[in-house]
Amino acid sequence: MAIYLDNNVGLKIATIDLSQYVTSITLTQTFDEVETTAMSTSASASHTYAKGLESSTLAVDFLNDHAASAVQATLQAAYGTSVTAVVIPVKGTAVSATNPLYTVSILINNLTPVGAPGTPADYARSSMTFTCTSSVAYATTGSF
């Protein structure tokens, strides 16, 4: 797979495919930088850091839908818990080294079921950033 249009990202939350409601998704993998600078470091040296705990985030913009098992019902059912999110760059294409699968636990710690953007001319949307409560698992085999 070469470069690709960013219009077919797949997202499942708690095994439920919510891809059709996603208008934007960003998985940010990051970890804490723990300072390891010690005594006896020369004046010309810099601070030193090492990898700490992972603290990734998953930001998603949804089109709101309050139908059964749709986006709002799913998120409300998961509210306050850590559930599994599965993300694939190109849904409908097999998982491979060129279309890897990302799996992570996310804490459903915020919802905006009503409000954003809140203008009469727009479809109702939700924009949320979830804190990851596990490291992000990267797989080149398996299925979405």
Add this chain to the structure above:
Amino acid sequence: MADQYPTEADKEVLRKLGLSVPGATTTKKDEE
């Protein structure tokens, strides 16, 4: 992700939504 997927929390979401839960078995008592 050390936990098996779907996790118990995932399954609880499915139960709340009234959807079938992977690995769930139906007992005779459930059917009554």
